Amino acid sequence: MDGRLDAVVFTGGIGENAAMVRELSLGKLGVLGFEVDHERNLAARFGKSGFINKEGTRPAVVIPTNEELVIAQDASRLTA
Numbered sequence: 631m632d633g634r635l636d637a638v639v640f641t642g643g644i645g646e647n648a649a650m651v652r653e654l655s656l657g658k659l660g661v662l663g664f665e666v667d668h669e670r671n672l673a674a675r676f677g678k679s680g681f682i683n684k685e686g687t688r689p690a691v692v693i694p695t696n697e698e699l700v701i702a703q704d705a706s707r708l709t710a
Contacts, residue, residue, distance in 0.1 A: 635662055637689040640682075647675050647695050656690055663688040664670060 649671050656666040665687040674680040674692035683690040
């Protein structure tokens with residue numbers, strides 16, 4: 631690690647589905663080299679992952695999660 635921000639990952643309910651939140655967040659990070667691609671940002675929702683940054687800018691990616699499944703698996707493991 632060289633002390634710089636390499637990428638931004640959006641996940642969880644809001645990170646996965648709130649295109650406006652992602653766009654506003656990346657807008658504040660423009661000084662660090664992040665720039666959102668509006669069309670890619672809108673396409674990355676409802677379980678669809680993908681890079682949402684403009685070509686040639688720092689990576690920003692949406693990664694869906696299944697938090698409920700992980701909680702259920704952990705609960706099952708801990709109570710077994």
